[in-house]
Amino acid sequence: MRRFLIDTDTASDDAVAIVMALRHPGVHVEALTIVAGNVGLEQAVQNALYVVELCGEQTPVYVGAAKPLMRPLEMATEVHGEDGMGDCGMLLHGRAPAEGRGADVIVDTILASPGEITVVALGPLTNLATAYLRAPEIADAVQRVVVMGGTGLHGPGNVSAMAEFNFWADAEAAAIVTASGMPLEYVGWDISITSAVVTQDRFHEREAIGTPLAVFARDVSQVVRHFAMSIGLEGDDLPDPIAMAHALDPSVATMVSSPVEVMVGDGPQRGAMSVDQIGITGLPGNVDIVTHYPSDHFFSMLFHALR
Ligand code: BDR
């Protein structure tokens, strides 16, 4: 069994990514650690607990950071809905998280099994940066860190011209993680909009599956679908699910190892990636950036998980 820990600001596309991992044969999800981002912390915790229950699993859900390291929380409820889950009336309250704090759970899980844990980070990197600051030795002990974040080699951003939401929301955390020496693999928003858009055809393919999980995936995306089409996409895109697909099956990805920095502070550079594409800095690559993930492969994995 491969062993995953998922860090998530659970909203619509995070939820679908979690379903993919929980239903993947050969993968055991040790824990979900929750961070504020798309929605507030308590809502994200309840959303994650709902998904675990929907999948009939017992995966523990741990409460993490309620706000970024050095900034106020700025959410994305206009993108994913007030409840983050498409505002379609799901019962998203009353479930109880496990005892323990997100960053501690990340540290303890990695250090208890050196070389065995893959972290999949689907939200702002606050919990992971906090874990690293507390125990820098996790950088050598973690097997893989797959991050949905950033803009790949060529952009564009989805909250500013240059920045993607997860890196923008907690730019300082993203900068700390990027410089940490962890074995990082970044799946940016560019990959989501090139390979993970739910076009009309894909929408109908999913409708034809007709299972409760397929209906769930449609319902949670109803607000984000509207938003995505308002910015010119052919449907809603699925950044966290395609990052999860890469975590589950990296064999079909194209990647390039590059020296990367994430820019901090405010202004247009907030959360943007500086990528040395030609080796001008002379620095070694610190991030494997996914530059292509085949769309057909992604949708086949996704639809398989929803059956
Ligand atoms: C990222 O931000 C959130 O809206 C999504 O869940 C995803 O993690 C995309 O920029």
Ligand code: CA
């Ligand atoms: Ca997310």
